[in-house]
Amino acid sequence: MPAKGRFVCKIFPNHAKFHFSGPQAHLLGIRLGVSGFVEKPLVVDGFEAPESWMPVASGLAELKLDNPESPRGRALRMSFDFNGGGGFVVARKEIRLPLSETWEFRFRLRGEVLPNRFEFKIVDPSGTNVWRWSEEPLKVSSNWREFVISSSQMPFAWGPAGGGIPSEIGVIEFAIAAGEGGAGNLWIEDFQWVDTGPLEAVSCQASSGRPQDLCNGNGWKSSPEDLSPWIELDFGRPRELGGMILHWLPDGARDVSVETLHGTEWRQVLELKSVAGSSTPMPLQCPATQRIRLSLQAGAALARIDWKGPEFSRSDDEFLHTIATASEPGAFPKYWLRRQTLLTPVGSPDGGPRSMMNEEGLVDIDAA
Incomplete structure (x- = not known):
């Protein structure tokens, strides 16, 4: 286990303040490497068998499901009527689907719907833990509208797990909750899941030293004469980051400033001073970025960087839960576990x- 230490991070404007002090945990992640990843969308359901979807309605509400032809094959049509009342209607399907660390669900909607709340939910195989995305009011028309819902947009909603990220799906639900209520129909087509790939940089450059050694997992040291070293990493495409864990080589300097590239502008998003310990968990709450730059102090030396997805720092509580889970027993109160x-x-x-x-x-x- 790494040595105990502390760090204080300053998160810049438009980002929440965060302070942490305590044991620095050795957290496992994905090692940097060259990636040839290609997205391969998986069809979750082509809606050829509407009977595999179960209609659920509360109170006086009614829901019927069928599968009319659509531009891309078949659609699932939710024909509903709240009959002057409130409540909800749900199209529910049992399906087993293992999930990667970062992913997207994609589908298209059209229909005739009064201002009501639309929810897309995934449930784990236990049937008790739920993650949810919603739009209120749902904005659809007779024209098809594309939806792309990333893993970062589906926070934990409820269940005994108390938080975290899903590793497998047991149930999928499309739900409409009454706002203005009324009657209408909603068409769903081209329902896909996409593994967006491991979080890893595909190229590295630095002010000195051999940055490719960091990409290859062999560590990087700045040159002794480099008084303001930096290292820049490129993911090859915009990625959503929740944070990273810096693993230091012995006796390396420990001040670091983090910048992310947005368009042509570099934005400073986090700064750490006088970090102790052999590894440093760093929360990043910033928009998707393709390139990230670490500005360090003279004598900087990194063994590797582990990248983490959005759930790593969705909130201060989630960040501390991650740290506590990977720490020695007794280092944190049980409620953080x-x-x-x-x-x-x-x-x-x-x-x-x-x-x-x-x-x-x-x-x-x-x-x-």
Whole structure:
């Protein structure tokens, strides 16, 4: 395990402030390397069998499902009527689909719908944990509209997992929740899932040293005479980043500033000072970017960089949960691990001070 240390990060305008101090964890990620990744869309459903979708409606609402012809084959048509009331209608399908770290769902919609809320949900195989994307009100017309929903746009909604990212799908749902209600129809076609590929840089350049060594996983050191070293990494296409973990070579300098390229403008998004430990988790809350640059201090030396997807820093809580999960037991309170602490009261039946003791034997005196 890496040595314990602390870091304070300053996140620049339009980004939330974040401060962290505690054990620096060795978090596994994806090592940099040359990528020849090509997207290969997977058809989730061609809607040839509408009976595989189950209609669900609440209250007085009604929903019928069929599969009329559409420009790209068949569509799933949701014909609904809220009958003057509220509630929701749902088209639900059981399907097993393993997920990669970063992905997109793509589909097209058209229809006649009053201002209502549209939801796209995925449920894990346990049937209890849900991730959701929504638009309110849904804006559709008689013309087809393309939707691309990335993994970063589907936050955890509810369930005993308490958060995190899905690794496999057990159920998919398209839902309409009544706003103005009414009756209408919604057509869904060209429903695809796309693995957007591993988060890895395809090229590296630096102010000095051998940047290709970092891309090859062999580490990079700036030249001794380089007083303001930097290293720039290119992903080959815009990618959504939630953060990264810098793994330092021994005795390397530990100040770093992070910039991302947007158009022709470099934006500073994060800065760390006097970082200790052999690895440094860094949250990044910024738009998709193709290139990222690290400005370091003289003597900089990196062993490797592990890139993390959007869930890594969706919130401060998610970031700390990730750190806690990979840290030594006892380094963080159990609630950061989404685990319950079991307690029992300790005291005398005759009254007097009472205490609480947890399953590890820790006692909180006069707490009950």
